[in-house]
Amino acid sequence: MSLRDVSVAQLPGVGPKRLEAVKSLGINSIYDLLFYFPFRYEDMEVKSLDDAIDQEKILLKGVVASEPVVVRFGYKKNRLNVRVLVENESIMITFFNQPWLKDKFETGEDVAVYGKWNESRRSITGMKVIGSNEEGSIDSVYSVNKSIHQKTLVNLIKLAFDKYHEQIDSVIPQYIVEKYQLMDDESIVKGMHFPSNEIENESARRSAKFREFFLFECGIQSVKANDEQQNVGLVEAYDEKYIAKFNESLPFKLTNSQSKVVNEILADMKSSHHMNRLLQGDVGSGKTIVAVIAMLASVTAGFQTAIMAPTEILAQQHFEKISSLLEKLQIRTAILTGSQTKREHDTIVENIREGKTNVIVGTHALIQDSVDFKNLGLIVIDEQHRFGVNQRKALREKGNNPDVLAMTATPIPRTLAITAYGDMEVSRIDELPAGRKKIETYWIRSQKVEQMYKFVSKQLANKAQVYVVTPLISESEKIDLKNAELIYDKFNELYAPKYNIGILHGKMANDEKEDIMNKFSHQKIDVLVSTTVIEVGVDVPNATVMVIYDANRFGLSQLHQLRGRVGRGEKQSYCILIADPKNDVALERMKILTSTNDGFVLAEEDLKMRGSGDLLGSKQSGLPDFKVGNPIADFNILQTAQIEAEQIFKDPQVMNKPENKVLKLFLNDEFEQLNNFD
Numbered sequence: 001m002s003l004r005d006v007s008v009a010q011l012p013g014v015g016p017k018r019l020e021a022v023k024s025l026g027i028n029s030i031y032d033l034l035f036y037f038p039f040r041y042e043d044m045e046v047k048s049l050d051d052a053i054d055q056e057k058i059l060l061k062g063v064v065a066s067e068p069v070v071v072r073f074g075y076k077k078n079r080l081n082v083r084v085l086v087e088n089e090s091i092m093i094t095f096f097n098q099p100w101l102k103d104k105f106e107t108g109e110d111v112a113v114y115g116k117w118n119e120s121r122r123s124i125t126g127m128k129v130i131g132s133n134e135e136g137s138i139d140s141v142y143s144v145n146k147s148i149h150q151k152t153l154v155n156l157i158k159l160a161f162d163k164y165h166e167q168i169d170s171v172i173p174q175y176i177v178e179k180y181q182l183m184d185d186e187s188i189v190k191g192m193h194f195p196s197n198e199i200e201n202e203s204a205r206r207s208a209k210f211r212e213f214f215l216f217e218c219g220i221q222s223v224k225a226n227d228e229q230q231n232v233g234l235v236e237a238y239d240e241k242y243i244a245k246f247n248e249s250l251p252f253k254l255t256n257s258q259s260k261v262v263n264e265i266l267a268d269m270k271s272s273h274h275m276n277r278l279l280q281g282d283v284g285s286g287k288t289i290v291a292v293i294a295m296l297a298s299v300t301a302g303f304q305t306a307i308m309a310p311t312e313i314l315a316q317q318h319f320e321k322i323s324s325l326l327e328k329l330q331i332r333t334a335i336l337t338g339s340q341t342k343r344e345h346d347t348i349v350e351n352i353r354e355g356k357t358n359v360i361v362g363t364h365a366l367i368q369d370s371v372d373f374k375n376l377g378l379i380v381i382d383e384q385h386r387f388g389v390n391q392r393k394a395l396r397e398k399g400n401n402p403d404v405l406a407m408t409a410t411p412i413p414r415t416l417a418i419t420a421y422g423d424m425e426v427s428r429i430d431e432l433p434a435g436r437k438k439i440e441t442y443w444i445r446s447q448k449v450e451q452m453y454k455f456v457s458k459q460l461a462n463k464a465q466v467y468v469v470t471p472l473i474s475e476s477e478k479i480d481l482k483n484a485e486l487i488y489d490k491f492n493e494l495y496a497p498k499y500n501i502g503i504l505h506g507k508m509a510n511d512e513k514e515d516i517m518n519k520f521s522h523q524k525i526d527v528l529v530s531t532t533v534i535e536v537g538v539d540v541p542n543a544t545v546m547v548i549y550d551a552n553r554f555g556l557s558q559l560h561q562l563r564g565r566v567g568r569g570e571k572q573s574y575c576i577l578i579a580d581p582k583n584d585v586a587l588e589r590m591k592i593l594t595s596t597n598d599g600f601v602l603a604e605e606d607l608k609m610r611g612s613g614d615l616l617g618s619k620q621s622g623l624p625d626f627k628v629g630n631p632i633a634d635f636n637i638l639q640t641a642q643i644e645a646e647q648i649f650k651d652p653q654v655m656n657k658p659e660n661k662v663l664k665l666f667l668n669d670e671f672e673q674l675n676n677f678d
């Protein structure tokens with residue numbers, strides 16, 4: 001029996017309550033528990049006193065120089081004091097409320113103490129003590145929540161490991177394990193949770209990363225193989241002349257780059273090859289019109305087409321653009337979102353089902369069960385990384401294997417995109433429309449904010465429209481809102497009633513938000529103060545000034561996205577970053593932003609600066625989430641894993657070889673479609 005089928009309830013001491021607690025961490029089986037790895041390790045390497053930093057944790061080693069003394073104070077409180085000679089200096093160690101640790105300090109014996117260093121007192125508030133006969137260890141730190149403690153979780157993992165370690169089968173085929181000198185799964189689990197030393201942990205981490213990437217790549221390859229096997233891609237025989245005429249009727253000429261990707265997309269749609277394409281293009285590079293052309297082509301081929309956007313504001317904006325372009329061609333468009341009345345919803349859904357509507361714009365509402373298409377030919381997914389694989393899959397299942405065009409403005413280096421989205425082909429728009437001017441970006445410290453007010457006054461007098469963005473400062477929406485409101489009041493005080501000031505934030509009802517956005521795009525609002533709801537995709541070409549408060553709180557790619565809301569027309573645009581960077585990295589970021597407008601250059605700079613970069617860890621990453629591996633920092637491992645997975649899937653017979661048996665079983669469990677390989 002696979003450990004994935006063994007419940008955590010099989011462990012001693014696990015009743016319904018504890019079971020619920022581990023489930024809240026997403027742990028359902030013994031397998032999940034064993035592979036629930038620490039998210040970091042405490043550095044338990046012994047340091048010298050010279051390296052001690054005030055208020056930071058450190059592990060020091062020395063000789064016990066005094067009898068430990070326990071002093072009681074207050075109600076039930078006590079303090080254990082002991083002196084330890086470290087590098088010839090007598091250091092005071094204090095532990096609070098752990099009197100039993102007394103036994104670990106024998107005068108004259110070696111001891112190591114982990115704790116917080118106090119520089120002025122030359123003392124340590126102890127957190128952990130390692131006696132002379134014990135080995136130093138690396139401490140694992142797990143991500144837990146209110147319902148379960150670190151210690152409880154560690155104990156459960158220990159219990160599970162002791163009881164089941166012999167049943168941990170290695171999923172990575174042996175020849176791959178040998179080729180890359182990886183650990184088997186049992187050793188990975190041991191080395192990730194309870195490493196005896198740094199070397200063991202390093203090796204386990206490297207193997208765990210490979211394992212994670214390899215299984216991910218197997219998933220991608222299996223979807224790809226499935227697609228190829230079925231090969232039931234739609235042939236969308238679109239009307240070429242009609243499309244050419246439409247392109248000529250546009251108020252602008254497509255850039256060479258746009259024409260190139262349009263051709264790639266249309267060629268895919270026309271062939272029986274199933275299209276699964278990622279369209280990348282920097283902010284403002286004109287992805288929307290490319291999507292509209294593809295959608296129109298699908299309609300001329302007799303199909304319905306849908307575009308799914310991550311927010312209502314974006315869906316609304318797409319709808320306005322698309323319907324204004326297509327309705328004059330007698331193409332019926334509709335928008336479907338979660339905030340419509342039941343009556344509206346029902347009518348729209350019925351029209352979609354009966355094929356009366358050709359082009360549907362929507363949010364997640366499109367994937368509800370109630371929505372059925374008559375003949376869906378092409379799906380466009382905007383800001384695709386904001387949707388999970390399942391949501392994308394659900395939309396795809398609304399048709400008979402429709403073509404898929406996913407769009408993203410996230411600058412992911414090409415090699416990385418191909419590896420992380422191995423099942424997709426990548427098209428890239430790599431130039432901006434002609435006539436665009438470089439957005440002039442300035443950085444000021446908050447004490448110089450008056451300069452910004454003056455600048456904004458001048459710009460307003462020149463009929464410019466201005467965005468003012470305030471970040472999410474805290475977890476509490478209330479405080480963030482207050483922050484935005486304070487700034488809104490300030491702008492009113494300075495510029496109203498001569499100019500109209502508006503405010504936009506996440507707490508507002510959708511129709512209120514829409515109303516404000518409409519007013520802004522029709523120039524009835526001059527200054528729009530907003531929290532980051534404005535972030536992606538909003539397109540108001542007349543807005544030419546972007547002011548970003550507390551800019552150091554945003555990541556580079558997010559700042560780039562925000563800045564991309566201006567500079568969308570031919571007028572000179574400006575971005576003013578207000579920030580008081582507290583360290584070199586933050587300072588460097590401001591400098592980079594003021595020096596370049598190119599998203600890909602920014603992404604690369606970011607990588608150089610941070611190793612893994614801002615691209616990761618934030619919702620902006622545009623990359624799948626991994627638990628152990630980091631697709632940027634560990635790119636080599638990712639690439640190797642991809643090559644090996646590809647080899648296995650090249651020929652269906654390979655999967656049936658005995659060396660791949662465990663892997664096959666594992667994947668069959670994970671991806672049902674793999675049953676095709678039986």
Ligand SMILES: Nc1ncnc2c1ncn2[C@@H]1O[C@H](COP(=O)(O)OP(=O)(O)OP(=O)(O)O)[C@@H](O)[C@H]1O
Nearest residue numbers: 252253254255283284285286287288409433537539
């Ligand atoms: N070839 C072109 N020449 C001139 N203007 C263009 C061209 N293509 C698109 N535009 C205009 O440029 C603006 C930006 O285009 P669009 O909204 O499609 O950008 P995007 O790539 O979706 O950017 P973002 O990722 O920021 O949403 C729009 O106002 C659009 O009408």
